Amino acid sequence: MTETNRIRVxxxxxxxSTGVPVLNCTCDICTSPDDRDKRLRCSVYVQAGGVHLLIDTGPDFRQQAFRSVIKQVDAVLITHHHFDHVMGMDDLRPFLFSNRTAIPVHAEPGSADVLRSMFSYIFRDGSYPGVPRLEMHEIRGPFEVTSREDVNRSxxxxxxxxxxxxxxxxxFRIGGFxxxxxxxxxxxxxxxxxxxxxxxxxDALRDRPHPMHMTIDQAVAVAGKIGAKQTYFTHMSHEILHADFEKRVPAGMSPAYDGLVFEASH
Ligand SMILES: [Zn+2]
Ligand SMILES: [Zn+2]
Ligand SMILES: [Zn+2]
Incomplete structure (x- = not known):
C-alpha cells in the first residue's frame, strides 16, 4: 500500500445491536463453530493519506482496538447515536495519553445533540479529571479531517x-470506499x-423485514443499483450463517466478517 493513493479499511x-452470539441464545448461528459467525458491534477503522479514522465507537470498541492493534485515532465519524454505535466512546481516552490534542467527533446535528446529553461529562462539563478530550463537530456537508500527528496530512x-x-x-464516502x-x-x-x-x-440485517434495516434481498437489490466493484454486507443478526449468506449473493457481493481487511483507491 502506498500511503498516498490507497485506503486501507x-x-x-x-x-x-446485540452482537452475535446473542447472550443466552443457543441457536445454530450463535453456536456456530465458524469464526465468521462471531460478530461484534459494527465499526470500521480506516487509514488513508496518513489519517486514521474510526467510524463509530460501539460497546465493543476496546476489545476491537486490542484485536486490531489500533495505535492511532485522528478522528471519529458517527453514523448515528444508537447505543451499539457510540457506547465505547469513553475508551478513546488512552489515545489521548501520548498526544493531548483533542480527538474530533463528527456527527450529524441531531445525533450530535443526543451525544452531548448522553456524554454530557465529556461534551459539556468536563466534570472530573480523566474525561477524554473529545470535540464535537456537526456535519453539514463534506469536510476534512487532519492527522493529530502531522497537520499537513488530511x-x-x-x-x-x-x-x-x-x-x-x-x-460516509472516502475516495473509492x-x-x-x-x-x-x-x-x-x-x-x-x-x-x-x-x-x-x-446494511443487511436478516431475511425477516425490519422497519429500520434492509433485509438481505433489499440490500442485494440496492447494492446492484449502486454497482460498486465489491459490496460487503454488515450489521447481521443471528438469523443468517455466514456460509449460507455467501452462497446466495451475486458475484462481487459477500457478507463481511470481523477482521476483514481490504483496500480501495483514494
Ligand atoms: Zn446498529
Ligand atoms: Zn442465536
Ligand atoms: Zn441504529
Missing amino acids: EILGTGT IRITPIPAVHGSLDMLG AYLTDVSEIPNASFSLLDDLDVLVL
Whole structure:
C-alpha cells in the first residue's frame, strides 16, 4: 500500500445491536463453530493519506482496538447515536495519553445533540479529571479531517444522508470506499454520491423485514443499483450463517466478517 493513493479499511464488527452470539441464545448461528459467525458491534477503522479514522465507537470498541492493534485515532465519524454505535466512546481516552490534542467527533446535528446529553461529562462539563478530550463537530456537508500527528496530512469525507426507520443517519464516502450501516432506505439524491465505488459496505440485517434495516434481498437489490466493484454486507443478526449468506449473493457481493481487511483507491 502506498500511503498516498490507497485506503486501507479494517472491519472491526459486523453484528447487529446485540452482537452475535446473542447472550443466552443457543441457536445454530450463535453456536456456530465458524469464526465468521462471531460478530461484534459494527465499526470500521480506516487509514488513508496518513489519517486514521474510526467510524463509530460501539460497546465493543476496546476489545476491537486490542484485536486490531489500533495505535492511532485522528478522528471519529458517527453514523448515528444508537447505543451499539457510540457506547465505547469513553475508551478513546488512552489515545489521548501520548498526544493531548483533542480527538474530533463528527456527527450529524441531531445525533450530535443526543451525544452531548448522553456524554454530557465529556461534551459539556468536563466534570472530573480523566474525561477524554473529545470535540464535537456537526456535519453539514463534506469536510476534512487532519492527522493529530502531522497537520499537513488530511483527507476529505463526503457524508451520505440516509434513512434508518424514523431516524436520519449518515453514511460516509472516502475516495473509492463508502460505508452505509443501519439504513432502511437511501434517498435518490444520495445515490449520485455513490457512483464509481471500489468497495461499498452496506446494511443487511436478516431475511425477516425490519422497519429500520434492509433485509438481505433489499440490500442485494440496492447494492446492484449502486454497482460498486465489491459490496460487503454488515450489521447481521443471528438469523443468517455466514456460509449460507455467501452462497446466495451475486458475484462481487459477500457478507463481511470481523477482521476483514481490504483496500480501495483514494
Ligand atoms: Zn446498529
Ligand atoms: Zn442465536
Ligand atoms: Zn441504529
